Amino acid sequence: MSGTVRLSRRRFLQVLAGTAGALIVGIRSARADAPVPPDMLGDPLYDFGMFIRVDADGTILIGSRDPETGTGVATALARIMADEMDADWQRVRVLPLGLGVANDNGRPRWLYGEQAGGTGNSMPRAWHDLRSAGALARWLLIQAAVPQLGVPPEKLRTGQGAVIAPDGRRIGYGQLAAAASKIALPHGDITLKTPDRYSLIGKPAGDAQARAIVTGQTEYALDKHFGDTLVAVLAHCPWTDGELAGLDSTAALAIKGVVKVIELKPDPHLPPGETVIAPAVAVIADSTWIALQGRRALKLQWKPGASGSESSAALEQQATALLNSDAAPTTRIRDDGDIDKAKRKAARRLEATYYQPWLAHATSEPMNCLVRLDKTSATLYVPTQSPQQAWTVVQRLTGLAPDQIDIRVPRVGGGYGRRLDHDYVAEAVLLAKEVDKPLRLFWTRDEDLTHDYYRSGCVHKFDAIIEAKRHVLAWNQRVASASALVGRGVPVDHLWSSEVSANQFPAGFVPNYRSDWFGLSSSMPRGPHRGMPHLTNAFAVCSFVDEIAHALKEDPLVTHLRLIGEPRLIPQQGGGAVDTARLINVLKLVTDRIGWKDWLHSVNGFGLACWYMDGAYVAHAIEVSMQGEKLTIERAVCAVDVGRVINPLGLEGQVAGATLDALSTALNLAITVKDGKVQQTSWKDYPLASMAQLPHTVEVITVPGEGEPTGASFLAMPTAAPALANAVFRVSAVRVRRLPLMKELLRLL
Amino acid sequence: MAQDHAALPTKPTAITPTPVRGGIDFQLNGEHYHHTGDPAMPLLWYLRDVLQLDGTKYSGEHGEGGADLVLVNGKATSAIDTPMSKLDGKKITTVEGLVDAKGNLHPLQQAFIDEDAIGCGYCTPGWLIASMDLLNRSKDPSDNDIDTLPNLCRCGCQTRVRQAIKRAAAAMKQGAKA
Numbered sequence: 001m002s003g004t005v006r007l008s009r010r011r012f013l014q015v016l017a018g019t020a021g022a023l024i025v026g027i028r029s030a031r032a033d034a035p036v037p038p039d040m041l042g043d044p045l046y047d048f049g050m051f052i053r054v055d056a057d058g059t060i061l062i063g064s065r066d067p068e069t070g071t072g073v074a075t076a077l078a079r080i081m082a083d084e085m086d087a088d089w090q091r092v093r094v095l096p097l098g099l100g101v102a103n104d105n106g107r108p109r110w111l112y113g114e115q116a117g118g119t120g121n122s123m124p125r126a127w128h129d130l131r132s133a134g135a136l137a138r139w140l141l142i143q144a145a146v147p148q149l150g151v152p153p154e155k156l157r158t159g160q161g162a163v164i165a166p167d168g169r170r171i172g173y174g175q176l177a178a179a180a181s182k183i184a185l186p187h188g189d190i191t192l193k194t195p196d197r198y199s200l201i202g203k204p205a206g207d208a209q210a211r212a213i214v215t216g217q218t219e220y221a222l223d224k225h226f227g228d229t230l231v232a233v234l235a236h237c238p239w240t241d242g243e244l245a246g247l248d249s250t251a252a253l254a255i256k257g258v259v260k261v262i263e264l265k266p267d268p269h270l271p272p273g274e275t276v277i278a279p280a281v282a283v284i285a286d287s288t289w290i291a292l293q294g295r296r297a298l299k300l301q302w303k304p305g306a307s308g309s310e311s312s313a314a315l316e317q318q319a320t321a322l323l324n325s326d327a328a329p330t331t332r333i334r335d336d337g338d339i340d341k342a343k344r345k346a347a348r349r350l351e352a353t354y355y356q357p358w359l360a361h362a363t364s365e366p367m368n369c370l371v372r373l374d375k376t377s378a379t380l381y382v383p384t385q386s387p388q389q390a391w392t393v394v395q396r397l398t399g400l401a402p403d404q405i406d407i408r409v410p411r412v413g414g415g416y417g418r419r420l421d422h423d424y425v426a427e428a429v430l431l432a433k434e435v436d437k438p439l440r441l442f443w444t445r446d447e448d449l450t451h452d453y454y455r456s457g458c459v460h461k462f463d464a465i466i467e468a469k470r471h472v473l474a475w476n477q478r479v480a481s482a483s484a485l486v487g488r489g490v491p492v493d494h495l496w497s498s499e500v501s502a503n504q505f506p507a508g509f510v511p512n513y514r515s516d517w518f519g520l521s522s523s524m525p526r527g528p529h530r531g532m533p534h535l536t537n538a539f540a541v542c543s544f545v546d547e548i549a550h551a552l553k554e555d556p557l558v559t560h561l562r563l564i565g566e567p568r569l570i571p572q573q574g575g576g577a578v579d580t581a582r583l584i585n586v587l588k589l590v591t592d593r594i595g596w597k598d599w600l601h602s603v604n605g606f607g608l609a610c611w612y613m614d615g616a617y618v619a620h621a622i623e624v625s626m627q628g629e630k631l632t633i634e635r636a637v638c639a640v641d642v643g644r645v646i647n648p649l650g651l652e653g654q655v656a657g658a659t660l661d662a663l664s665t666a667l668n669l670a671i672t673v674k675d676g677k678v679q680q681t682s683w684k685d686y687p688l689a690s691m692a693q694l695p696h697t698v699e700v701i702t703v704p705g706e707g708e709p710t711g712a713s714f715l716a717m718p719t720a721a722p723a724l725a726n727a728v729f730r731v732s733a734v735r736v737r738r739l740p741l742m743k744e745l746l747r748l749l
Numbered sequence: 750m751a752q753d754h755a756a757l758p759t760k761p762t763a764i765t766p767t768p769v770r771g772g773i774d775f776q777l778n779g780e781h782y783h784h785t786g787d788p789a790m791p792l793l794w795y796l797r798d799v800l801q802l803d804g805t806k807y808s809g810e811h812g813e814g815g816a817d818l819v820l821v822n823g824k825a826t827s828a829i830d831t832p833m834s835k836l837d838g839k840k841i842t843t844v845e846g847l848v849d850a851k852g853n854l855h856p857l858q859q860a861f862i863d864e865d866a867i868g869c870g871y872c873t874p875g876w877l878i879a880s881m882d883l884l885n886r887s888k889d890p891s892d893n894d895i896d897t898l899p900n901l902c903r904c905g906c907q908t909r910v911r912q913a914i915k916r917a918a919a920a921m922k923q924g925a926k927a
Contacts, residue, residue, distance in 0.1 A: 069869055206862055206863070206865045206867075207865065207867050207870070209870070210861070210862040210865070210867055211854070211862060213867055213870040213873050214844075214847075214854065214858040214861045214862060214867075214873060214877060215804070215844065215845065215847070215848060215854070215858065216802075216803070216804020216805070216843065216844035216845040216874050217804070217845075218870055219803065220806075220871060222803070222806075222807065223797075223803035225801055231798075287794065287798045287799075288794050288797070288798050289787070289790050289791065289794040289798065362903060363903065364806075364808075364814070364816060364869060364871040364872050364902070364903055364904075365806070365869070365871045366807065411869070411870060412869065413806075413869050413870070413871030413872075414868075414869045414871060414903050414904060415869075416903070442807075444810060445807075445808070445809040445810055445813075445814075446810065649865050650865075652865075653865050653867075653868070653906075653909065656905060656908055656909065657868050657904045657905030657906060658905060659905065660902075660905030660906075660907055660908065661903060661904065661905040664903075664905070682809050682810065682811070682813055683808075683809050683813035683814045683901055684813055687901075688814075688901040688902070688903055689907075690896070690899075690901075691895060691896045691897075691898050691900075691907050691910075691911070692896035692897075694907050694908065695908065696892060696908060696911055697908050697911075697912070698908050
């Protein structure tokens with residue numbers, strides 16, 4: 001039998017008997033009265049959202065809905081379910097799910113609700129649903145054990161994948177699965193475990209796929225195969241608005257194994273990320289190696305469009321001139337108190353300008369997509385952070401019915417926001433339509449670095465008024481950047497929201513606060529980027545707070561604590577509040593750990609920064625030394641407060657990883673544009689930090705919390721760079737106001 | 750009428766030995782392989798396209814980043830920068846070949862799991878190969894030795910890789926004593 005338990009108006013749990021005596025509990029996210037499709041009556045793994053399947057042999061399969069980009073989401077979400085049902089973690093396997101889509105009169109109906117990875121909100125969305133599913137499974141298994149153990153359900157307990165009687169007799173879940181699937185469902189609410197009974201949540205666990213990864217068995221989209229697949233490699237036009245001026249493909253086509261040479265063009269009517277990123281010529285061949293040789297044999301001439309005169313240096317000059325002028329901002333984001341009146345007070349005034357470069361996403365696994373296309377179906381392996389967006393792109397280009405499109409999402413080799421755009425999926429589908437075999441689209445590293453939806457470079461200009469008692473009376477912030485949201489259906493008066501947060505530190509902490517944004521126009525493609533808008537703003541803001549401390553000739557910790565003020569709740573625009581006690585706490589934790597009291601007397605430099613976002617709090621303290629021009633990061637301490645921690649080891653990994661990524665970016669990375677062309681074409685020009693440049697460990701402190709869990713994948717990014725720059729200032733007396741740091745430091749030394 | 754003797758078979762001359770077969774012979778993860786295709790084909794595409802042995806990843810056009818490292822005669826080598834022609838008689842180990850004959854994990858692989866030295870996992874095979882090379886050269890690698898690893902990682906697994914290498918070195922010493 002099957003039945004449902006309502007979780008909310010839109011989501012419910014469904015119980016089914018699977019094949020071979022399995023019990024299946026799934027979370028569905030749709031109308032609860034929707035008919036059960038016939039194919040769900042068999043063994044309907046792929047028709048559920050997150051689901052649990054208890055097999056007769058005791059194996060527990062947990063289907064994971066959100067793409068795994070390395071944030072540990074598959075592990076964490078599975079452990080929430082497994083804990084609630086008291087599963088034996090050793091017998092749990094996590095299965096990544098494809099996109100759940102049904103045909104609702106020609107429109108898509110998303111079976112699993114939102115499926116997205118690396119956007120930092122998997123955890124909050126899933127928390128309640130997963131626990132309910134686990135609790136229901138546990139309840140059913142207990143009921144199934146009653147007749148066999150002859151003990152009433154309230155006397156039975158569960159643990160390690162078994163139902164246990166008071167006298168110690170136990171029956172494994174596997175033996176109970178078939179019977180459990182036939183139990184009538186409970187009326188009313190399902191009781192969830194109390195936190196004191198958690199056995200997995202809050203305990204460390206490695207990546208659930210770790211064994212497969214270290215043995216090379218994990219398959220990314222690039223590792224998937226259909227039989228007899230063609231490979232397409234591309235040469236994109238250096239200018240997104242350029243055009244093909246000459247193409248001679250004779251030599252390429254003469255190579256044995258080269259099948260076709262095809263020209264691709266962006267559709268100007270579609271938003272960025274839904275069409276080809278730039279004009280391109282694709283070489284399709286029997287194998288990657290031949291396709292690459294074919295591309296080398298092409299004789300290509302590209303003609304620049306209007307963007308052919310663009311340069312990142314000129315754009316920065318333009319931004320600086322704008323910030324120094326009286327021009328009205330594109331948007332006045334916030335204006336608390338009366339900044340002009342505060343400026344007239346006879347008090348100390350400080351000013352500084354910070355410059356941050358353009359950045360690429362630079363995922364380890366380059367853009368690629370595997371497609372099998374025929375008249376009635378499309379099957380795709382897509383490294384994506386948003387299977388639904390990928391579906392939209394495929395549907396538009398193929399005209400297939402919603403459920404004729406099968407989007408499969410294997411583990412993804414890094415996302416960072418790049419894979420929320422699906423230009424590469426559009427390319428793959430357009431090319432697959434031109435051939436009668438499955439096709440793999442493969443971008444080489446140079447294409448990947450030079451054809452991205454970049455993070456805009458930006459300039460921050462601050463001035464602060466500090467009154468006699470050292471309080472910051474006024475904070476005036478002016479930011480110029482090219483919005484990531486242009487062309488993406490966002491109203492003009494909200495384009496700032498990808499660049500600045502209205503509630504960012506120290507908004508609400510100082511009586512007079514103004515935040516202005518100046519939109520720059522650029523033809524460089526731009527899009528969502530990990531940690532934005534916090535990344536750029538935290539660097540500028542936290543550097544400036546340190547500059548205030550230096551101007552006041554005081555310990556930056558003292559300056560910070562004065563600026564933060566008493567423990568209290570500061571309401572945020574748009575809802576929520578900042579809990580300053582939690583901010584102070586993370587600050588104290590990192591300073592205590594690193595031995596902050598030595599900061600003035602050490603030959604090494606100490607730096608500090610703190611930030612908050614989306615209900616979570618973070619601080620970094622960093623210690624550096626310098627010998628000549630060699631900068632060594634001796635220690636990096638990070639404290640995070642994210643509410644309830646699901647997997648401490650996973651969280652520690654995310655915090656350490658984000659810290660290192662942020663340091664690597666701050667130390668070395670910049671995308672520069674000259675004559676409209678991106679100049680970085682390989683890891684040599686875009687050098688992620690080497691082992692030697694990074695600290696030996698990141699000391700991670702997690703604050704135990706009771707609140708709802710928040711995502712943590714990029715929480716530790718914003719404060720790493722400013723803490724580093726502040727530490728560098730203490731050791732070298734050089735204030736780095738321009739990133740990347742190493743280049744600027746060597747220039748100023 | 751004179752007979753035409755030209756069509757008669759001539760007496761055989763000395764036999765010149767010709768190679769029985771061309772191609773490149775090598776060992777991959779303990780098995781013998783024979784490649785008769787394009788000798789200029791990079792090992793990476795042979796592994797991934799021909800054998801569909803996909804543990805070794807594409808990183809950059811000349812192996813920058815290190816995700817395409819394999820062991821050639823025990824030494825970490827870029828698979829994309831190594832044409833098949835250079836592999837005759839060589840022993841190649843990819844990440845799939847790090848387990849022993851019974852499928853048991855190498856202490857280094859176990860250490861990567863224990864230290865959670867994994868981000869998205871795409872670059873992990875390359876780190877494992879580079880670390881194996883290091884452990885082949887040094888039983889007790891120092892921090893400076895570890896600093897020489899050529900690999901890049903955007904997820905920030907470097908500190909955990911460092912710990913994993915040290916853990917593996919310690920475990921291998923223990924194993925050698927036992």
